[in-house]
Amino acid sequence: MKCFSRKVILFLVLSFCVTSGVYAEEIRVIPVGRTVGVRIYTDGLLVVGTSEVNGENAAKKSGIKVNDCIKAINGEYIDSSEEFAQIVNSNPDGVTLSVTRDNQDIEINAVPVLSDDNVYRLGLWVRDSTAGIGTVTYFDPASGTFAALGHSINDVDTGNILSVKSGNILNCDILSVTKSAKGSPGEINGTFDGEKIGDLEINSQIGIFGKMTGGEFADIGGAIPVAAKEQIHEGDAYIISDALGDENNQYSVKIDKITNDAEKSLVIEITDQRLIEGCGGIVQGMSGSPIIQNGRLVGAVTHVFVNNPLKGYGALAENMIDMSSKIAD
Numbered sequence: 001m002k003c004f005s006r007k008v009i010l011f012l013v014l015s016f017c018v019t020s021g022v023y024a025e026e027i028r029v030i031p032v033g034r035t036v037g038v039r040i041y042t043d044g045l046l047v048v049g050t051s052e053v054n055g056e057n058a059a060k061k062s063g064i065k066v067n068d069c070i071k072a073i074n075g076e077y078i079d080s081s082e083e084f085a086q087i088v089n090s091n092p093d094g095v096t097l098s099v100t101r102d103n104q105d106i107e108i109n110a111v112p113v114l115s116d117d118n119v120y121r122l123g124l125w126v127r128d129s130t131a132g133i134g135t136v137t138y139f140d141p142a143s144g145t146f147a148a149l150g151h152s153i154n155d156v157d158t159g160n161i162l163s164v165k166s167g168n169i170l171n172c173d174i175l176s177v178t179k180s181a182k183g184s185p186g187e188i189n190g191t192f193d194g195e196k197i198g199d200l201e202i203n204s205q206i207g208i209f210g211k212m213t214g215g216e217f218a219d220i221g222g223a224i225p226v227a228a229k230e231q232i233h234e235g236d237a238y239i240i241s242d243a244l245g246d247e248n249n250q251y252s253v254k255i256d257k258i259t260n261d262a263e264k265s266l267v268i269e270i271t272d273q274r275l276i277e278g279c280g281g282i283v284q285g286m287s288g289s290p291i292i293q294n295g296r297l298v299g300a301v302t303h304v305f306v307n308n309p310l311k312g313y314g315a316l317a318e319n320m321i322d323m324s325s326k327i328a329d
Helices: 019-025 058-062 082-087 274-280 315-328
Strands: 028-052 069-073 095-101 106-108 126-138 145-148 166-176 187-204 207-212 236-241 250-258 266-270 291-292 296-305 310-317
Touching: 028 058, 028 145, 028 187, 028 236, 028 291, 058 106, 069 082, 069 126, 082 126, 106 315, 126 187, 126 296, 126 315, 166 207, 250 274, 250 291, 266 296, 291 310, 296 315, 310 315
Parallel strands: none
Antiparallel strands: 028 069, 028 126, 028 166, 069 095, 095 106, 126 145, 145 207, 166 187, 187 207, 236 250, 236 291, 250 266, 266 310, 291 296, 296 310
16 A cells, blocks of 8 residues: 555644753653554545536535535534435435534535436535554653654645544555655555554644554663753764664664754754665655654654655654643643
8 A cells, every 4th residue: 555645645832841851851752663554534524625516516506615624414423425425315405514614613505416327416525534654753651652653644635634533553564665766755665454553643743643552562672761852963863664674773864954843843864875775765654753863762754855865854752742741641
């Protein structure tokens, strides 16, 4: 399975009010760097497009817009596109849609049109789920929480962050790696099935977060301190990734720049020849790979530079830890 293709996209703040020294000593997590499958089920149905039915655009005529989130139909909560189509077809005289738009709740009355195949339709394209591949950044053994990706999961058509009703991470088998090249980011190609290892609760700009359902990452290594931003410096570091399946899955990188951008706080450069030769640099699916410097978790790989796949962005670990605390609390 590809890494969030056009149908499924995997592509990607607050801070603790404590001093950096105390912060680094008190918070310790296990860096993971393991590729997993990710599934998200949306909270309602996201409208990603409209189309004409027999020359009529019933959705547009009724006032439905792209990016609307349909929460209910005729007063009943809805989260399945198939069920939505069935209810519309069963109500040729019209349906009442409960819609969230720009954080406002509104109701829209819409009358479907009979299509050529004798089915009543509104001409709506809606999405109820998405799936893909990413990398787990860390596991917190104290709270049982995990973080992955380092960026949000967005809808491929609208670009909006998907609102999560539920979701999970699953064990993934890596089949191959398509190498990155200038102008063409590569990707990890893998497959995953129903073996759930964690429940997803938050989809945010700095990653996805949830709780493990078992002890999947509890014994992969020791916990290390989380670095405050003030403890990070330009220079040598390494990332953890299982993209190549090496027994030694630590790959040297260099932190080129530290910024004030919450989502792209670090600029990193791959320096390890194994990763350069095997992946061409950073590839899609590597998002979430933990970045370690001086024995501390400093962040997670997030995006690759399209025109220079040896370079990419990273999110700060301290911001990800703060998001994890929302689950732990």
